[in-house]
Amino acid sequence: MSEIKDTRPALPPLPDDVRSAITELRRHYPTEEALLLPALHFAQKHWGGWLPEEAILGVADELNLAPAKVFGVITFYDLFHQSPVGRHRVRVCTNLSCALRGGNEILEAVKKHLNVAENEVSADGRCSVVGFECLGACEQAPMMMVDDDYHPHLTPDSASRILEELD
Amino acid sequence: MAFEAVLLRRSSGATALEVPVGLKEYRADGGYEGLEKALSVGPEEVIEEVKASGLRGRGGAGFPAAVKWSFIPKSDNKPKYLVCNADESEPGTFKDRLLIETDPHQLIEGCAICCYAVGAHTCYIYIRGEYVRQAEILETAIRQAYDAGVLGDSVLKSGFKLDMRVHRGAGAYICGEETGMLESLEGRRGQPRVKPPFPAIVGAFGAPTVINNVETLCNVPHIMTRGADWFSEIGTDERNTGPKLYCISGHVERPGVYEFPIGVTLNGLLEAAGGVLGGRPLKAFIPGGASAPILSAEQSHVPMDFDSLAKAGSMLGSAAVVVMDDTTCLVRAVYRLAKFFAHESCGQCTPCREGTNWSQMVLGRIESGNGRPEDPELLLRMTGNMSGTALCALSDACVGPVRSLVQNFRPEIEEHITSGRCPLPYRSVFGKTAGTGH
Numbered sequence: 001m002s003e004i005k006d007t008r009p010a011l012p013p014l015p016d017d018v019r020s021a022i023t024e025l026r027r028h029y030p031t032e033e034a035l036l037l038p039a040l041h042f043a044q045k046h047w048g049g050w051l052p053e054e055a056i057l058g059v060a061d062e063l064n065l066a067p068a069k070v071f072g073v074i075t076f077y078d079l080f081h082q083s084p085v086g087r088h089r090v091r092v093c094t095n096l097s098c099a100l101r102g103g104n105e106i107l108e109a110v111k112k113h114l115n116v117a118e119n120e121v122s123a124d125g126r127c128s129v130v131g132f133e134c135l136g137a138c139e140q141a142p143m144m145m146v147d148d149d150y151h152p153h154l155t156p157d158s159a160s161r162i163l164e165e166l167d
Numbered sequence: 168m169a170f171e172a173v174l175l176r177r178s179s180g181a182t183a184l185e186v187p188v189g190l191k192e193y194r195a196d197g198g199y200e201g202l203e204k205a206l207s208v209g210p211e212e213v214i215e216e217v218k219a220s221g222l223r224g225r226g227g228a229g230f231p232a233a234v235k236w237s238f239i240p241k242s243d244n245k246p247k248y249l250v251c252n253a254d255e256s257e258p259g260t261f262k263d264r265l266l267i268e269t270d271p272h273q274l275i276e277g278c279a280i281c282c283y284a285v286g287a288h289t290c291y292i293y294i295r296g297e298y299v300r301q302a303e304i305l306e307t308a309i310r311q312a313y314d315a316g317v318l319g320d321s322v323l324k325s326g327f328k329l330d331m332r333v334h335r336g337a338g339a340y341i342c343g344e345e346t347g348m349l350e351s352l353e354g355r356r357g358q359p360r361v362k363p364p365f366p367a368i369v370g371a372f373g374a375p376t377v378i379n380n381v382e383t384l385c386n387v388p389h390i391m392t393r394g395a396d397w398f399s400e401i402g403t404d405e406r407n408t409g410p411k412l413y414c415i416s417g418h419v420e421r422p423g424v425y426e427f428p429i430g431v432t433l434n435g436l437l438e439a440a441g442g443v444l445g446g447r448p449l450k451a452f453i454p455g456g457a458s459a460p461i462l463s464a465e466q467s468h469v470p471m472d473f474d475s476l477a478k479a480g481s482m483l484g485s486a487a488v489v490v491m492d493d494t495t496c497l498v499r500a501v502y503r504l505a506k507f508f509a510h511e512s513c514g515q516c517t518p519c520r521e522g523t524n525w526s527q528m529v530l531g532r533i534e535s536g537n538g539r540p541e542d543p544e545l546l547l548r549m550t551g552n553m554s555g556t557a558l559c560a561l562s563d564a565c566v567g568p569v570r571s572l573v574q575n576f577r578p579e580i581e582e583h584i585t586s587g588r589c590p591l592p593y594r595s596v597f598g599k600t601a602g603t604g605h
């Protein structure tokens with residue numbers, strides 16, 4: 001019986017920072033699989049906010065998981081992205097408490113300011129924006145999240161100013 | 168006697184990302200004395216004390232905390248876990264965020280006491296992925312606790328070993344459901360499991376597991392230091408005890424987290440929060456987050472505790488109070504919530520997957536002026552099919568607001584349908600441009 005040969009090109013190794021972050025976590029979890037969400041967070045950070053195929057396959061390989069399984073997990077969660085995003089990720093809350101205070105207008109203003117539709121990257125590659133579900137900061141309505149930070153009590157003007165100040 | 172804030176005693180009730188209470192400050196204020204007490208009286212006594220306090224879960228379902236703890240098998244040779252639910256994704260809810268931001272050691276102490284009581288040597292705090300800064304604050308506090316010997320190989324020199332980790336989610340409401348959370352923790356899609364077996368028997372990694380909400384656990388140190396009697400005297404009655412955090416948002420002058428004895432009325436809460444925004448009349452309110460049936464202004468005198476709200480046809484849920492003034496279109500409000508549930512349904516169960524989408528679709532057409540005369544009945548029939556027919560409570564969560572709209576505010580729906588348009592004037596505070604919700 002002849003052996004079935006894996007003809008796929010060899011994967012580039014996971015970057016050291018991602019691999020060592022994963023290794024550091026191992027002793028805290030009883031299974032490899034449980035490292036998947038943390039590993040994807042590390043990888044996404046390394047790759048600038050999204051997960052190119054090499055990142056996904058690299059993580060699957062590192063944790064000994066089927067790639068299909070890892071793809072399935074990524075598509076389940078709103079914070080993992082499989083296509084390029086802007087250098088800054090803008091998430092504008094449009095759920096009820098924010099909507100009652102103008103959240104939809106903030107989203108419109110941000111889209112207009114960047115001249116993009118939702119999930120599009122601005123022409124200069126700086127920002128991508130999306131209307132988001134409740135971010136757990138309804139007392140700050142209307143609010144948005146830019147990368148890892150919350151911005152409270154927005155007006156269309158103040159939201160645009162915050163975007164202006166990003167690099 | 169004026170009520171003294173307990174859970175928020177070290178914070179002003181405002182966000183304090185820059186200056187969370189540190190370990191030194193926490194200990195100087197009596198922090199970790201509850202843990203010391205617990206370690207000195209033994210696990211059984213801790214469970215008895217918490218049981219006697221009447222503490223019910225603050226995450227939504229209101230299950231007695233210590234009863235849940237007592238389900239954990241006593242055998243010592245198998246691993247056991249505590250998973251603290253810091254997923255906080257119920258729209259309108261932001262109390263757990265504040266507890267973590269302002270006073271992280273209070274939560275760590277509560278987790279440690281619970282672990283000791285049930286014999287768990289590992290605690291994961293599952294925090295929603297969006298709470299990046301909050302996860303960092305917790306990690307810093309946990310590091311302080313390790314360095315001071317509060318966590319690690321011998322908790323406060325007791326010989327009890329405890330490892331505590333912050334585990335970040337990645338943006339999915341369903342991971343707040345306890346078994347969805349376990350699936351997610353184990354590295355999978357957050358799709359809820361069939362129960363039984365319950366997590367107390369087969370939980371994280373197949374082992375017995377306690378799952379409690381952040382606020383539930385934050386109450387525990389205070390019960391240990393002040394006693395069950397102190398706790399059970401606060402609140403409406405013996406089934407609704409203790410201090411409670413209420414999140415108030417929407418059309419209100421000073422939105423925020425307010426601590427009251429459980430059972431404050433909307434009127435009482437509004438008074439603390441400066442009243443309805445701009446002094447406008449109140450139209451309706453949600454007492455317990457997006458999953459709670461919507462109540463009308465006439466019910467603003469109902470004590471907001473587990474049983475009184477259930478009797479009034481709604482629920483305390485996560486105590487997320489959303490205030491809506493007289494200009495609010497309730498069809499649009501509920502449409503937005505249905506859209507949320509449709510987006511967040513994990514898709515395993517047909518009634519939930521289809522029902523949440525249909526709810527969104529039918530409400531959308533009513534709001535845009537294309538409603539049909541049979542739509543109110545259609546909504547009732549559909550939601551009837553979504554109740555108690557699915558694996559987890561998300562399906563019923565969508566039923567809550569949708570059914571209450573038809574039952575409590577039917578004339579507003581009918582006006583939409585007969586006039587072929589939204590009867591309320593356009594107002595920028597709830598604009599016409601609905602986001603796609605991602």
Ligand SMILES: Cc1cc2nc3c(=O)[nH]c(=O)nc-3n(C[C@H](O)[C@H](O)[C@H](O)COP(=O)(O)O)c2cc1C
Nearest residue numbers: 224225226252254255256343344345379380383560
């Ligand atoms: C769809 C859904 C979402 C939930 N989200 C949360 C949540 O974000 N936080 C939480 O503590 N409980 C949430 N729960 C309730 C949990 O399943 C569980 O009952 C709770 O964490 C138990 O803790 P407690 O007994 O301390 O309240 C949710 C339940 C459902 C059905």
Ligand code: SF4
Nearest residue numbers: 513515516519557559
């Ligand atoms: S009720 Fe909905 S969210 Fe819950 S398991 Fe079924 S499909 Fe998933």
Ligand code: FES
Nearest residue numbers: 093098134135138
């Ligand atoms: S509704 Fe916007 S943060 Fe909650």
